[in-house]
Amino acid sequence: MVHTETSELTGSKTFLTQEAFLQEWLGHRRLTRKVIEAFPEDKLFSFSVGGMRTFAALAMEIIRMGAPGLRGIVTRKWQTMEEVEQEYPTPPTKKDLLDLWDQTTAAIVELWPQISAERLQETDKVFGLYEGKVYWSILYFVDNEIHHRAQGFVYLRALGIEPPPFWDRY
Amino acid sequence: MVHTETSELTGSKTFLTQEAFLQEWLGHRRLTRKVIEAFPEDKLFSFSVGGMRTFAALAMEIIRMGAPGLRGIVTRKWQTMEEVEQEYPTPPTKKDLLDLWDQTTAAIVELWPQISAERLQETDKVFGLYEGKVYWSILYFVDNEIHHRAQGFVYLRALGIEPPPFWDRY
Numbered sequence: 001m002v003h004t005e006t007s008e009l010t011g012s013k014t015f016l017t018q019e020a021f022l023q024e025w026l027g028h029r030r031l032t033r034k035v036i037e038a039f040p041e042d043k044l045f046s047f048s049v050g051g052m053r054t055f056a057a058l059a060m061e062i063i064r065m066g067a068p069g070l071r072g073i074v075t076r077k078w079q080t081m082e083e084v085e086q087e088y089p090t091p092p093t094k095k096d097l098l099d100l101w102d103q104t105t106a107a108i109v110e111l112w113p114q115i116s117a118e119r120l121q122e123t124d125k126v127f128g129l130y131e132g133k134v135y136w137s138i139l140y141f142v143d144n145e146i147h148h149r150a151q152g153f154v155y156l157r158a159l160g161i162e163p164p165p166f167w168d169r170y
Numbered sequence: 171m172v173h174t175e176t177s178e179l180t181g182s183k184t185f186l187t188q189e190a191f192l193q194e195w196l197g198h199r200r201l202t203r204k205v206i207e208a209f210p211e212d213k214l215f216s217f218s219v220g221g222m223r224t225f226a227a228l229a230m231e232i233i234r235m236g237a238p239g240l241r242g243i244v245t246r247k248w249q250t251m252e253e254v255e256q257e258y259p260t261p262p263t264k265k266d267l268l269d270l271w272d273q274t275t276a277a278i279v280e281l282w283p284q285i286s287a288e289r290l291q292e293t294d295k296v297f298g299l300y301e302g303k304v305y306w307s308i309l310y311f312v313d314n315e316i317h318h319r320a321q322g323f324v325y326l327r328a329l330g331i332e333p334p335p336f337w338d339r340y
Contacts, residue, residue, distance in 0.1 A: 012190070013187060013188040013189075013286075013287040013290075014184045014186075014187060014188070014287060015186045015187055015188040015190070015191040015290065015305060016184075016185045016186040016191065016305060016309070017182035017183060017184060017185055018182050018183040018184070018185040019182040019183075020182070020185070020305075021186065024309060028313075049219055049324050049327065049328050050324060050326075050327030050328035050329075050330075051327060052324065052327050116183075117184060120183075120185065135185060135186060135190075139186070140337075143198075143316055143336075144336065146313055146316045146317055146320070147316055147317075147320040147323075147336055148320070149317075149320075150316070150317040150319075150320035150321050151320050151321070151323065151324050153317075153321065154219050154220060154222065154324040154325075155324075156220075157219065157221060157222055158219050159220075160220075166313075166314065166317055167310075
């Protein structure tokens with residue numbers, strides 16, 4: 001099958017509406033929050049497998065991508081990754097990390113309806129670095145969350161802790 | 171904001187078309203294939219972290235969910251999980267696993283255009299077990315692939331092997 005890029009993205013049937021995708025994302029955010037909660041305080045900031053980053057560091061990557069990414073999409077002003085890191089330094093405790101998680105989830109909910117259907121199809125350079133269609137960048141944010149959260153599942157198993165079920169998005 | 175379920179799913183702007191979602195999925199399938207390839211033959215079938223399943227077992231879960239799931243969605247005839255396992259037993263070698271991967275990817279491509287926009291919004295019991303909207307079940311298949319593949323990334327790191335980059339969907 002040969003498609004032009006335009007017909008692929010606009011000429012075809014709807015798989016997912018913008019509202020349904022937000023609900024999906026919020027379900028994933030709820031599960032990731034449970035994974036953060038499941039870590040013992042010290043292990044969250046110290047434990048990893050195979051020389052990888054701690055789960056606190058992975059959670060911070062998710063935090064720094066989601067709300068700041070949407071803000072760039074809505075305002076068309078992109079912070080650099082360094083500026084995002086300065087705005088959201090890694091908190092010192094699990095409680096602070098969970099509070100930051102909740103604040104940035106609220107920001108996602110607020111920003112979401114400000115993205116137009118046309119904006120989703122535009123090409124932009126996310127954080128001044130990653131060029132692609134806006135809808136694709138948003139998918140990337142969520143896929144990246146699922147990816148790093150799954151690594152947290154392995155860390156928990158390696159610590160002998162049962163992670164929350166994958167389907168638990170409530 | 172209060173929404174009825176219907177307005178959320180059909181009354182809102184398109185986030186993703188059915189064709190764009192297939193392209194996303196196929197990109198993920200290409201990356202997962204690279205992760206299978208990155209494992210040394212023996213480790214694929216023997217290594218894990220924290221008492222989890224081997225990556226061959228996780229890849230088989232992905233194989234048994236994708237194409238058989240779509241087949242059920244298209245035909246409205248659901249195999250049980252046991253029947254799917256009998257149809258797709260775990261192959262003995264990496265090469266056989268990759269061949270099965272490619273066969274089931276081809277099945278996904280063939281089945282995909284047979285799913286109507288209306289079917290996506292229907293409620294069905296996937297494999298006779300998991301009830302939900304059809305589009306949501308398909309999202310689950312792909313999210314589950316991202317989730318288990320990410321666990322393979324950790325296994326590779328624990329083996330001292332560099333996994334393919336997460337953005338490599340080519």
